[in-house]
Amino acid sequence: xxxxxxxTLPALLLAQASKRPRKTALREKQWGVWQxxxxxDYLGLTAEFACGLRELGLGQGDMVILIGDNRPxxxxxxxxxxxxxxxxxGLYQDSTADEVRYIFELSEARLVVAEDQEQVDKILSLRPDxxxxxxxxxxxxxxxxxxxxxxxxxxxxxxxxxxxxVTDSVAEFSSMTERLKPTxxxxxxxxxxxxxxxxLAMLSHRNMLSMAANLGQVDPKRESDEFVSFLPLAWMGExxxxxxxxxxxxxxxxxxxxxxxxxxxIREIGPHLIFSPPRVWEGLSAKVRGDILETTSLKRFLYNxxxxxxxxxxxxxxxxxxxxxxxxLGNFVADCCLFRALRDRLGFSRIRSASTGGAALGPDTIxxxxxxxxxxxxxxxxxxxxxxxxxxxxGAVDFDSVGLPIPETExxxxxxxxxxxxxPAVFLGYYKNEKATAETIQDGWLLxxxxxxxxxxxxxxxxxxxxxxxxxxxxxxxxxxxxxNKLKFSPFLREAVVLGQARDIVTAIVCIDMxxxxxxxxxxxxxxxxxxDLAAKDQVxxxxxxxxxxxxxxxxxxxxxRRFALLYKELDADDGxxxxxxxxxxxxINERYGALIEALYTDACTMRLDMAIQYQDGRVQEMCGDxxxxxxxxx
Numbered sequence: 001x002x003x004x005x006x007x008t009l010p011a012l013l014l015a016q017a018s019k020r021p022r023k024t025a026l027r028e029k030q031w032g033v034w035q036x037x038x039x040x041d042y043l044g045l046t047a048e049f050a051c052g053l054r055e056l057g058l059g060q061g062d063m064v065i066l067i068g069d070n071r072p073x074x075x076x077x078x079x080x081x082x083x084x085x086x087x088x089x090g091l092y093q094d095s096t097a098d099e100v101r102y103i104f105e106l107s108e109a110r111l112v113v114a115e116d117q118e119q120v121d122k123i124l125s126l127r128p129d130x131x132x133x134x135x136x137x138x139x140x141x142x143x144x145x146x147x148x149x150x151x152x153x154x155x156x157x158x159x160x161x162x163x164x165x166v167t168d169s170v171a172e173f174s175s176m177t178e179r180l181k182p183t184x185x186x187x188x189x190x191x192x193x194x195x196x197x198x199x200l201a202m203l204s205h206r207n208m209l210s211m212a213a214n215l216g217q218v219d220p221k222r223e224s225d226e227f228v229s230f231l232p233l234a235w236m237g238e239x240x241x242x243x244x245x246x247x248x249x250x251x252x253x254x255x256x257x258x259x260x261x262x263x264x265x266i267r268e269i270g271p272h273l274i275f276s277p278p279r280v281w282e283g284l285s286a287k288v289r290g291d292i293l294e295t296t297s298l299k300r301f302l303y304n305x306x307x308x309x310x311x312x313x314x315x316x317x318x319x320x321x322x323x324x325x326x327x328x329l330g331n332f333v334a335d336c337c338l339f340r341a342l343r344d345r346l347g348f349s350r351i352r353s354a355s356t357g358g359a360a361l362g363p364d365t366i367x368x369x370x371x372x373x374x375x376x377x378x379x380x381x382x383x384x385x386x387x388x389x390x391x392x393x394x395g396a397v398d399f400d401s402v403g404l405p406i407p408e409t410e411x412x413x414x415x416x417x418x419x420x421x422x423x424p425a426v427f428l429g430y431y432k433n434e435k436a437t438a439e440t441i442q443d444g445w446l447l448x449x450x451x452x453x454x455x456x457x458x459x460x461x462x463x464x465x466x467x468x469x470x471x472x473x474x475x476x477x478x479x480x481x482x483x484x485n486k487l488k489f490s491p492f493l494r495e496a497v498v499l500g501q502a503r504d505i506v507t508a509i510v511c512i513d514m515x516x517x518x519x520x521x522x523x524x525x526x527x528x529x530x531x532x533d534l535a536a537k538d539q540v541x542x543x544x545x546x547x548x549x550x551x552x553x554x555x556x557x558x559x560x561x562r563r564f565a566l567l568y569k570e571l572d573a574d575d576g577x578x579x580x581x582x583x584x585x586x587x588x589i590n591e592r593y594g595a596l597i598e599a600l601y602t603d604a605c606t607m608r609l610d611m612a613i614q615y616q617d618g619r620v621q622e623m624c625g626d627x628x629x630x631x632x633x634x635x
Contacts, residue, residue, distance in 0.1 A: 004248070005209035005424070009186060010046075010083040010177040012209075012247040017043035020223075020250065026072045029257035029265055037072055039250075045072075047173035049155070050080035051162030056111065056135055060085035063107045063188060063431075067091040067100070067122075068115020070229045070255050073139040073155055075243065077113045078233075082186040083176045087202065089188040090234030092580040094573070097122055103190065104130050106200060106432065111135045113155075117143035124149055182206040185428055189236050189383045192579040200431035201383050210424035211386035212244040214407040219353050219377070219391060225251035225272040226350075230262035231280070235581060236387040237357055241275050244386075266347035274351060277358035278365070279582045281376070282488050284346060285368045289491040290516035294523070306334035310371030318370075318398055339372045348374050355379045357388065358581055360462060362485030363399035370397065378402045380462055384446055385409075386425035390460050401459035411460060412445075418466050419448040468586060470501040478506065478559040484584070486554070487561075490547040491516050495571045495578075497589050498561070499597055505562040507600040509593060510544065511535075511570045517543070532568040532625055541566065541630055548632050562632055563600050568609070568625045575613055596627065604629055 007015075016025065021040040028035050037045075058064065064081045066074055066088055078088040089107055091100060093115070100122060103109075110132055114120050120138050127133065127149075138144060139155035166172045182205045190198040229242040242253045251273070256265040266274075292303045313331040316323040323331070343349050354369070357379030369376040380402035381388035389411065392403035405411050409423040426446045429437035440447055451463040463469055464479040471477050480498035487496040487510060494513040500506040514531050517540060521528060528534040544566060552560040571577040576588045590597065592611060599607045610624040 005206060005213045006182050007209065008082070008177060008180045008182055008184070008205040009208065009243065009247055010079050010173070010180065013039075013043055013046060013079055014174055014177060016247065016250050023223075023250070024252050025246075025250075026075065026253050026255070027269075028072050028255040029261070029268075032257070034254075034268075042072075042076070043170060043173070045159065046076045046079045046083070047169040048159040048162040049076050050083045050173055050176060051166050051169045052158035052160070053080055053111070053162075054084060055161045055165050056158070058084055058086060058111060062086040062111075063089055063109045065089045065091060065103065065107065065109045065112040066114075066233070067095065067112065067119050068093050068139075069259060070231075070233055070238075070242075071115060071139065072255060073113070073115075074233050075253070077137075077155075078187075078243065082205075083173055083180070085176075085180060085184065087185050087188045089190075089200065090232070090239075091190070092232050092234045093119065095580070096574055097126055101126050101129055102197060103200075104133065107188070108132045111137065113137045113139070116140035120144060120147070120152070180205070182209070187239065188431060189239070190234065191383050192581055192583055199433055199436055202428040202431050203386055204428055207386045207425045207427055208239070208244040209248060210408065211240065211388055211406075212248045214409065214423075214425075215240070215388055215391065216245065216249060217407050218393060219355070221245055221249040221251055221273065221353075223250040225249070225352075226254060226269050227251055227273045228254045228256065228262070228266045228269050228271045228347075230256050230259070230266065231276060232580070235277075235358070236383045237275055237277065240387045241273065263347065267345070268347075270347060270350040272350050272352045274348070274353075275355045275357070275379070277581055278356055278361040278485070281356050281361060281365050281369065282485075285365050285489070286491040286494075286513060286516060288342065288346075290513075290519065293491075293516075294519055302338050306338040307371060309334045310339060310373075311367055314367050314370045318367075335373055342372050343374065346372075346374075348372075351375070353377070355391065357381060359583055360464075360481050360485060362482075362489050364486065364489040366397070366399055368489075380460060382446075382448060384427045384440060385421055385423060386427070388425075389421045389423065398459070401455055401457075401461045403459055405460070413453065414447075416466065417451045417453065417463075419450045419452045419460065419462070420445040421448065422446065472500055472506070472558065473502055473504050474558075476558045483508070483555070483559065483561065486551050487548070490551070492520065492543060492547055495582075495584075497571070497584055497586070499600065500559075503601055505601075506559050507563040507597075508548070508561050509565050509567060509589070509596065509600075511567050512540065512544065514570075531570065532623075535566045535568050536625070536628070541628060545630055545632055549635060552632065552634065560632075560634070563629060564632065565596060565600060565627050565629045568627065569613060569623060572613070599629055 017039040022038050024036045025039040025042045026037040081088045123136055135151045137153050162169055185202045186205050187203045189201050231238045246253050254269050256262040292300055309330045313323050313327055354374050354376045377392035377397055379388050380390040389409045390402045390405050412420050422445050449466055451466040451469050453461050455461055464481045470480055483498040484496045487493050493510050495511040497509045512535055526539055548561050573580050606626050606628050609627050612620050612622055
């Protein structure tokens with residue numbers, strides 16, 4: 001019997017439109033109103049766009065770049081490209097011109113689908129450096145009516161070409177789809193690029209759909225489910241849900257009006273499914289705790305009274321023990337008086353499945369959401385395995401592991417402790433990089449680059465990136481990522497970089513969360529002007545020192561953070577300090593802040609730091625200032 005993933009993404013669109021033509025497949029908020037697209041609409045617009053692309057000369061093996069915010073047109077374009085036998089390559093909407101240029105040069109893409117004027121301007125500024133580029137297609141015409149650039153076309157104009165070229169675009173789309181094979185490459189995803197320039201990972205229809213099908217066996221999806229697509233569609237996690245899983249299971253994908261309205265739009269929809277990277281969960285938990293600082297004394301009392309009850313209940317269930325009658329009753333009352341309202345405020349009133357992946361999520365954050373009644377599960381995987389190899393099972397979530405492998409996935413450890421995986425979802429290879437492909441796939445096994453081990457229950461525990469695991473001078477081994485997650489659980493700290501390789505002590509460079517620390521400062525009549533000014537305040541240093549001191553209490557003495565410095569700017573992806581998914585680029589940090597790192601390991605109390613920051617439009621600005629270095633003593 002054929003497996004349910006022995007098909008293609010365009011073929012699934014045809015099947016869904018045939019099975020449930022009038023059911024809402026997509027929904028986008030425009031002008032304050034949710035605009036629905038049925039499965040029949042989804043298919044019709046995709047088919048017209050595919051026929052239009054063919055008229056522009058696109059076909060088998062061609063790569064098309066997509067860039068912009070999450071919109072239905074992204075999905076129409078992606079599936080249309082795949083129906084023609086091409087490959088869709090998504091870029092993050094905040095990618096700098098230099099990053100976009102690099103991807104264009106590597107992919108030699110002849111066509112780009114850009115969302116709006118901002119993205120079109122970015123491409124046009126690079127046009128002289130992109131000799132392969134033939135067409136720029138946009139789908140938001142605002143501000144573009146006066147443009148006269150050659151081969152600049154609207155999404156509707158391409159659809160019109162498709163309608164004129166054939167009498168029945170859906171029949172033509174069906175004919176295109178019949179020529180596709182499940183093993184054909186359909187998606188190109190950029191790797192996170194923590195160690196340098198991102199690579200282009202090629203994935204097939206079978207890669208994507210085997211992942212979705214096997215994940216669905218242990219984390220079920222239903223036709224009646226609602227999902228909100230608010231994270232970049234260039235990210236593999238969003239492709240897992242908004243494209244592969246939605247086409248396979250037939251649930252509805254909703255698109256927020258703007259990125260800034262995503263949280264409000266999530267609350268309106270009340271999704272059943274949500275999948276986000278750790279930075280989103282960390283941000284939500286920090287926002288809740290920050291809002292509590294600003295709320296009424298009664299609400300603050302309720303929060304401080306009931307949250308410990310919820311956390312104690314979670315600790316009992318995670319330990320495999322049945323909570324006692326009094327604790328169960330207390331948790332029920334806490335849910336009625338506090339947690340239910342918090343879930344509704346976050347838009348999680350109907351959440352059945354909440355997942356996180358892309359990096360490790362700190363235990364404190366997992367405990368927090370489970371205390372609120374959100375069934376948050378850790379996913380482990382990477383772009384090269386279509387996003388997932390492991391997940392917690394319902395009722396078996398724990399703080400330390402990432403759960404068990406999904407069906408059809410094998411895991412083992414190398415002699416060095418590296419996590420290796422094998423499954424139908426392992427990618428085809430890196431585009432135009434056979435050397436890197438050979439280094440990453442060996443004898444059918446995908447080398448993750450992560451260090452880990454299996455616990456007594458056979459669950460995978462991920463320590464850190466193999467190259468990032470650090471040892472103090474005395475041989476003490478520690479994970480900087482684990483300590484960074486501990487720090488970021490504080491509502492006042494947004495980013496952290498932990499240091500200590502071959503050193504006597506552990507130190508950290510941290511960045512405050514300006515919104516939350518700003519509210520905290522205003523409540524204490526502390527005046528400030530800029531981020532740099534706020535981060536230099538004595539009171540803020542005292543606040544951060546106290547937060548680190550609290551965190552140190554939960555750490556072994558050898559790995560406690562003994563010295564820290566507050567940066568006068570946030571770590572930024574535009575400056576190359578973070579990836580677009582907000583993973584730390586340690587090489588860049590070591591190079592850019594080398595003098596500061598050395599000062600952390602001296603008796604210095606302050607140092608002057610000069611540096612350049614880069615904006616998205618390529619402008620560079622010099623920044624300078626004195627940075628204090630504080631020592632953290634145990635209480």
